[in-house]
Amino acid sequence: MNTEVEKSKPWQEWQLHSAITKKNIVILFIVFVLLSFSAHNTELDKAAIDTTKAALSIVGIGESQVLDGALRFVSKALPIQISERNAINRLQNFDRNKLPLFSYIETGEEKDYDALTDTWTIEKTEYLVEPIGYLKKVIIKMVETIEMGFWGTVICIMISLPLGILSSKNYTPHKFVYSFTRTWLSFHRAMPELIVALILVLMYGFGPIAGVLALAIHTSGVLGKFFADEIENAPTGPQLALKSSGAGIFKVLRYAVFPHVYPAWIAYVQYIFERNIRTATILGIVGAGGIGMELKGRWDVFDYSHVATILLAIFVTVMLLEIVSQKLRKHAL
Numbered sequence: 001m002n003t004e005v006e007k008s009k010p011w012q013e014w015q016l017h018s019a020i021t022k023k024n025i026v027i028l029f030i031v032f033v034l035l036s037f038s039a040h041n042t043e044l045d046k047a048a049i050d051t052t053k054a055a056l057s058i059v060g061i062g063e064s065q066v067l068d069g070a071l072r073f074v075s076k077a078l079p080i081q082i083s084e085r086n087a088i089n090r091l092q093n094f095d096r097n098k099l100p101l102f103s104y105i106e107t108g109e110e111k112d113y114d115a116l117t118d119t120w121t122i123e124k125t126e127y128l129v130e131p132i133g134y135l136k137k138v139i140i141k142m143v144e145t146i147e148m149g150f151w152g153t154v155i156c157i158m159i160s161l162p163l164g165i166l167s168s169k170n171y172t173p174h175k176f177v178y179s180f181t182r183t184w185l186s187f188h189r190a191m192p193e194l195i196v197a198l199i200l201v202l203m204y205g206f207g208p209i210a211g212v213l214a215l216a217i218h219t220s221g222v223l224g225k226f227f228a229d230e231i232e233n234a235p236t237g238p239q240l241a242l243k244s245s246g247a248g249i250f251k252v253l254r255y256a257v258f259p260h261v262y263p264a265w266i267a268y269v270q271y272i273f274e275r276n277i278r279t280a281t282i283l284g285i286v287g288a289g290g291i292g293m294e295l296k297g298r299w300d301v302f303d304y305s306h307v308a309t310i311l312l313a314i315f316v317t318v319m320l321l322e323i324v325s326q327k328l329r330k331h332a333l
Contacts, residue, residue: 164227188221
């Protein structure tokens, strides 16, 4: 009788899952130790201490190197520099009768040190002052950066589209082609833009072409994988229907695959374009053109007010690009 009652109550045998077990505690302890070593190697512990000191320093408790560094930068970065002032005797083909728009000439003093006599000589020098000269220069460099991102994206699409189709399992002509194209795309993804740009600068010299090709090479690996994954995940029903009616591979891709993957592809291309522009601002550090070359040069000579102007231009460009991208996405979809 008791046996029958126990069998009729199976909930008595239910056991709730216990999250706190000896095994889980050991695993958590090992993970904690590994993360502690990793945080120490990456100086996260030092950053936490320095950040805490900075927060305390704000309220007047102690001193902080982090806060001092930030204040030094801000004090020299503001106000931002938008004008440009150059000595006339250093300008080539200068014409007093054809001054740039809004510019004017002013007289100032220039000091020169004579090491032989250990004396300073003061000479009166004429300067050409352009109130928005430096801002104009930054805008021109920023336009060049956008062009780098644009052409890098165009070449990226030209590389990634055929490789993406060939590296999709359902449309590759052979397993060897699939493995080869997938490996090729992985190799492109594994090559950072800065490293590729360094190599291309040696090949093509300083200038934007090295940056364009560096962007295209790396992002083609990313975009090609996106293309291939979307093709593989496309619904098979419309494809089988077209194939059964005698349609070839290209017609199946055109009428059954591309209409489905087109919205996702548009989003991927826009993401790559935005990413290329942001990355192009950095490639100039290694001489690959764009605003990065100007940023690196000004930073090296501690012209932080010029650096602030460049950073502001990059921020405004990224924000405008995001607004335009959102509008294009709405019209495209």
